[in-house]
Amino acid sequence: MASVIARVTSAGARAPLGRLLTAPLGLDVWEVRPDHLVVEADEAQVARLEVMGYDVEQLQMTDSYLSDFATARATTGYHTVQTLEEDLRRLALDHPEIVELREIGRSVENRPLWALRIGERRGSAHKVAVLGCHHAREWISVEVAHRFAEHLVDSASTDPVRSWLQRGEVWVAPMVNPDGHEHTRTQDRLWRKNRRRNPDGSIGWTPTATTATCGAC
Numbered sequence: 001m002a003s004v005i006a007r008v009t010s011a012g013a014r015a016p017l018g019r020l021l022t023a024p025l026g027l028d029v030w031e032v033r034p035d036h037l038v039v040e041a042d043e044a045q046v047a048r049l050e051v052m053g054y055d056v057e058q059l060q061m062t063d064s065y066l067s068d069f070a071t072a073r074a075t076t077g078y079h080t081v082q083t084l085e086e087d088l089r090r091l092a093l094d095h096p097e098i099v100e101l102r103e104i105g106r107s108v109e110n111r112p113l114w115a116l117r118i119g120e121r122r123g124s125a126h127k128v129a130v131l132g133c134h135h136a137r138e139w140i141s142v143e144v145a146h147r148f149a150e151h152l153v154d155s156a157s158t159d160p161v162r163s164w165l166q167r168g169e170v171w172v173a174p175m176v177n178p179d180g181h182e183h184t185r186t187q188d189r190l191w192r193k194n195r196r197r198n199p200d201g202s203i204g205w206t207p208t209a210t211t212a213t214c215g216a217c
Contacts, residue, residue: 003062005030006046008037008054015053025049028192040190062190070189078139079146080185081111081178087146088114088174095153098165104173108196111178118152119169126168135192136180145174180204 010017017037020027027045031038038059041049046056079087092101100117107113115129132145149172155161164170175181179195193204 003040003042004046004058005038005040005060005062005065007057007059008039008049009035009057010054012053020049020054028190066189075185079142079175081175081182084142084146084175085112085114088116088149091149091153092116095156098156099153107177107179108194109179111182113173113176113178115171115173116149117169117171118149119165121169122166124168127171128168129171129173131176132174133177133181136177136194137184137190137192139181139184142174142181145172148172149174 008017008020017035020037020039021029021032025045025048028040029037030040040062041056046058049056088101092099098118098120100121102115102117103112104115105113130145130148132141132143133139135141149170152161152165152170152172156165177194180191180193183191183195191204195203197203
């Protein structure tokens with residue numbers, strides 16, 4: 001079923017926009033404004049919104065949108081599961097005095113979850129964790145966490161980073177959803193969940209309270 005990117009508005013109290021952020025409609029909400037929402041929705045969802053009293057303006061077909069930005073060239077410069085592991089290993093190998101690579105778990109598809117433990121490890125109770133890629137399609141979150149780790153290592157000999165690493169530890173896990181991330185690279189660029197199979201046959205963890213808000217994170 002074809003999907004569209006659409007602008008949703010409401011002219012009256014019968015159909016408040018806020019209702020769409022909590023109603024179990026399965027919408028993928030991309031943008032929230034006081035007077036409108038931008039969502040990705042299929043034909044059946046659009047029809048249901050209109051029956052509920054909302055005005056739906058199609059902005060673009062989703063396939064057309066993806067052909068504009070999700071190109072092979074656009075993936076250049078972003079980490080894959082494999083290249084991220086290679087770079088994390090290199091960072092730990094080059095700076096063993098302050099960096100340790102730890103496998104902190106496994107995904108449902110048995111991919112390792114990697115984290116860098118950065119600091120002088122003096123037994124301090126001060127610890128901070130930075131996690132990236134909760135949402136599979138948000139590739140930039142992987143890069144932000146990875147660049148943060150690089151910054152800590154590159155600046156370890158100068159304050160304020162030096163004092164941070166002397167007083168405690170910083171754990172950086174740039175990709176906590178490797179299964180979903182890989183799925184966005186090979187199957188569905190807009191996939192946002194993990195790849196857990198649920199009892200009802202659906203795939204991906206879908207917290208009830210956030211399903212409409214974040215497109216089923």
